[in-house]
Amino acid sequence: MTETLPATATKRRKATAAAHADPGSRSVERFAYLFVLPALALVVVFRIVPLIWGLGYSFTDYDGMSAPRFVGLDNYIGIAHDPVFLDSLINMLILLATLPIWIGLPLVLAILIHQGVPGGKLYRAVYFFPAVLSSVIVGAIFNVLLRYDGSFNLFLKALGFSAVDWLGNSSTALASLIAVQLWSTFGMSLLIFLAGLSTVPSDMLEAAKLDGAKLTQTWWYIVIPSIRPIIEFAAVVTTIGMLTSMFGLIYVLTAGGPGTSTILPEFLIWLEQGKMNRPGYASAISMVLFLMMAGLAAIQIRIMSRNADI
Amino acid sequence: MAEVKTREKRILWVISVPMALLALSAVYPVFFAINAALKTRKGYVLDRFGLTTDPTFVNFSQAWNESRLSEYFTNSVVVTVGAVLVLLVVASMAGFALAILRFRGRKIIFITILVSLMIPVQVVLVPFYRTMIGLNLIDSRPGLIIAYTAFFLPFSVYLMTAFYARLPRELFEAAQIDGANLLRVWWHIMLPMGKPALVTLGILNTLYCWNDVLISLLVLQDQRTLMVGIAALRGEYTTNVPLLAAGICLAAAPIVIIYVIFQRQIVNGIAVGAVKG
Numbered sequence: 001m002t003e004t005l006p007a008t009a010t011k012r013r014k015a016t017a018a019a020h021a022d023p024g025s026r027s028v029e030r031f032a033y034l035f036v037l038p039a040l041a042l043v044v045v046f047r048i049v050p051l052i053w054g055l056g057y058s059f060t061d062y063d064g065m066s067a068p069r070f071v072g073l074d075n076y077i078g079i080a081h082d083p084v085f086l087d088s089l090i091n092m093l094i095l096l097a098t099l100p101i102w103i104g105l106p107l108v109l110a111i112l113i114h115q116g117v118p119g120g121k122l123y124r125a126v127y128f129f130p131a132v133l134s135s136v137i138v139g140a141i142f143n144v145l146l147r148y149d150g151s152f153n154l155f156l157k158a159l160g161f162s163a164v165d166w167l168g169n170s171s172t173a174l175a176s177l178i179a180v181q182l183w184s185t186f187g188m189s190l191l192i193f194l195a196g197l198s199t200v201p202s203d204m205l206e207a208a209k210l211d212g213a214k215l216t217q218t219w220w221y222i223v224i225p226s227i228r229p230i231i232e233f234a235a236v237v238t239t240i241g242m243l244t245s246m247f248g249l250i251y252v253l254t255a256g257g258p259g260t261s262t263i264l265p266e267f268l269i270w271l272e273q274g275k276m277n278r279p280g281y282a283s284a285i286s287m288v289l290f291l292m293m294a295g296l297a298a299i300q301i302r303i304m305s306r307n308a309d310i
Numbered sequence: 311m312a313e314v315k316t317r318e319k320r321i322l323w324v325i326s327v328p329m330a331l332l333a334l335s336a337v338y339p340v341f342f343a344i345n346a347a348l349k350t351r352k353g354y355v356l357d358r359f360g361l362t363t364d365p366t367f368v369n370f371s372q373a374w375n376e377s378r379l380s381e382y383f384t385n386s387v388v389v390t391v392g393a394v395l396v397l398l399v400v401a402s403m404a405g406f407a408l409a410i411l412r413f414r415g416r417k418i419i420f421i422t423i424l425v426s427l428m429i430p431v432q433v434v435l436v437p438f439y440r441t442m443i444g445l446n447l448i449d450s451r452p453g454l455i456i457a458y459t460a461f462f463l464p465f466s467v468y469l470m471t472a473f474y475a476r477l478p479r480e481l482f483e484a485a486q487i488d489g490a491n492l493l494r495v496w497w498h499i500m501l502p503m504g505k506p507a508l509v510t511l512g513i514l515n516t517l518y519c520w521n522d523v524l525i526s527l528l529v530l531q532d533q534r535t536l537m538v539g540i541a542a543l544r545g546e547y548t549t550n551v552p553l554l555a556a557g558i559c560l561a562a563a564p565i566v567i568i569y570v571i572f573q574r575q576i577v578n579g580i581a582v583g584a585v586k587g
Contacts, residue, residue, distance in 0.1 A: 032413040039404035046460035050437035134521030266432040
């Protein structure tokens with residue numbers, strides 16, 4: 001989720017550790033290892049070693065039974081020609097292209113709440129509410145609401161529009177999936193932006209108002225630039241969520257269908273591992289997802305170190 | 311000046327209309343589920359959207375007993391409570407060592423734990439599954455507790471380390487830290503002092519564990535957690551919406567209660583992560 005090296009904490013720790021624990025004390029050192037061992041062991045055994053193991057698999061033709069044989073890049077060439085994998089990448093690109101909405105909507109709402117819209121505190125609590133629900137709960141409810149005879153179509157008909165089979169139609173299923181996920185998670189970014197806005201000095205806004213700046217001008221020229229690091233942070237966190245937090249909703253809302261229209265790479269990995277006979281192939285898809293995660297992490301670290309320099 | 315203020319006020323009032331509609335949409339689905347759960351199957355078919363006039367609890371008892379949600383509920387409670395306790399203990403111990411104690415390799419261990427954030431379960435799905443089989447942890451609740459701990463741990467370790475590093479130093483100057491009493495220092499000083507961070511982590515990790523579906527699907531096979539049970543119910547009862555809705559309400563109730571009680575801690579926990587990030 002939200003994760004970084006606490007730079008200030010590290011600096012202070014250096015100063016204090018020297019002052020306190022006896023640097024020559026071997027017993028302290030031994031106990032310290034015992035204290036970090038459970039955390040380190042869990043992470044290494046269940047995440048880091050499997051990552052290396054999976055990387056190895058991805059270069060073999062391992063079928064789960066006979067001994068794995070090195071096949072070079074065959075699996076990667078295979079997925080590059082796999083229409084389902086390519087569809088999942090296209091779906092992912094469509095999802096990623098909606099990022100401005102995922103940032104813009106909560107940003108505008110956060111600024112409005114920060115500026116004192118009546119009932120702002122209540123809105124904050126209510127908007128965040130869907131984010132604490134499991135994607136299974138959200139998916140199961142929307143699976144009913146978005147049916148042809150569901151609430152949403154009833155609402156549209158009341159407004160004079162015609163009903164649409166949102167989840168059963170391959171041209172609307174992905175948009176529905178994205179919209180439901182956006183609906184259920186925008187409260188998260190909203191909270192992040194509100195936390196950022198609370199650090200903007202209010203006399204800066206007052207000064208701009210006295211100069212006769214319009215509301216929208218103060219937003220664009222003062223508020224948004226002053227929380228730019230927070231916006232960038234939210235963009236990276238949201239993108240990571242797009243790549244790795246959609247499984248539950250896909251699983252319950254559309255199961256990837258109709259056809260391949262709502263399959264994303266993370267869901268495809270699940271489908272492939274379920275077949276059990278091509279671990280090498282599934283691992284190759286996993287490695288593509290890992291490369292994207294690593295790229296995002298690199299961006300995140302760059303944003304954070306740049307902001308730390310200011 | 312006054313004129314600007316009133317104009318601004320008016321704009322904010324006008325804007326609150328769409329904001330209120332959005333707020334309604336945020337609670338409507340849960341309202342729909344509660345309303346549908348209180349209808350009989352026939353009552354739902356006749357009137358799907360109207361307020362129920364004659365509430366019945368038959369769906370709840372059917373979901374709880376016949377659809378085995380009681381069993382899944384127990385599984386979820388055991389696994390969530392177990393995982394959250396293990397997470398808090400392991401994260402607090404690691405945070406203590408990483409923030410206060412001095413030992414070789416401290417920085418590289420801290421970075422290793424943080425780097426694993428880049429490795430979500432999807433990325434290691436196949437080898438993780440085989441590791442679980444190899445360690446005989448498949449299809450067992452302790453296995454799922456360990457899996458949750460492994461995947462939700464890094465943020466907790468990060469937060470505890472940052473929290474302990476910010477505590478005033480005088481606390482540890484008083485306590486003589488040497489190898490012999492480290493465990494007591496952790497138990498009597500670090501755990502009580504870490505309470506604010508531990509409460510936040512306890513709530514957030516409860517949400518993550520209770521709401522998870524992917525890790526649970528992978529690790530448990532004959533048994534089910536509540537979310538996997540709801541997903542299955544969704545597939546089995548596409549036409550019996552009131553029963554499904556009752557299951558949804560039962561599964562969401564603990565989280566809704568936790569959110570209402572601990573809303574401030576949850577909101578602050580997210581905010582803390584954001585600003586520190």
